Amino acid sequence: MAVSDWQSDGDEAMCPHRLVLEHVTSRWGVLVLIELLERPYRFSELRRAIGRVSEKMLTQTLQTLERDGLVHRDAKPVIPPRVDYSLTGLGREAAEQVRGLALWTQRRMDDVHKARQAYDEARA
Amino acid sequence: MAVSDWQSDGDEAMCPHRLVLEHVTSRWGVLVLIELLERPYRFSELRRAIGRVSEKMLTQTLQTLERDGLVHRDAKPVIPPRVDYSLTGLGREAAEQVRGLALWTQRRMDDVHKARQAYDEARA
């Protein structure tokens, strides 16, 4: 794969799959996907589970992922409103890849930490 | 894995592995890692290969990845200066994961595109 496949195509939008990659690896996208890998969640429930995410950002993240076909939104016509979010088949694939990367960073955190110390020390 | 493992730890920095994840999935981090998976590059060469990245951002990205122990920087003491960048063993592991995610988005782009059309249509 050449990086040229991932470049911006002019002064406009970058290539479409690059955008999907940004959605799933975004600050809140990662957390939403990993959490939904466990089970479906309601909006507020998801918000509490993730913690420290504003309504606005959670809404925005969920809408983006829904539009990309990764998350399924099930709004029940009841009062008070109840909306359940879950992963689609496509979303599950993405979430598993993201979790893989996330687990890798956990496993290798020690090495990264050592590298940082060496780096900082060499400059002090 | 609970998302709580990935949450911010107060009003300060988020957990360390979350930061590494952000480095490798950042806009330019992704492109640098994938490109270096091919072969080592000089600074300007890498800049041309990626395209449309400012010197500042490429420098910043490379320094971050070097500090995390993912990229090796080899500055030759010659005039004019020559600096080669390559992946470390750790960096290669990260790059392969990132490439995996990148390739997934390419493979599934059709499904994503269809989902978006359905989504947009349902709201029009």
Place this chain on the structure above:
DNA sequence: CGGTATCCAAAAGGATACTG
């Protein structure tokens, strides 16, 4: 409850000029 709309602060990112 599950959002939307608006405003504002903070951070990312680019252009330019300069340096060893």
Place this chain on the structure above:
DNA sequence: CAGTATCCTTTTGGATACCG
């Protein structure tokens, strides 16, 4: 060539208020 320093624009994200 491979950066650093500075300035400025754009984007991101949070707080708040309001709505069905």
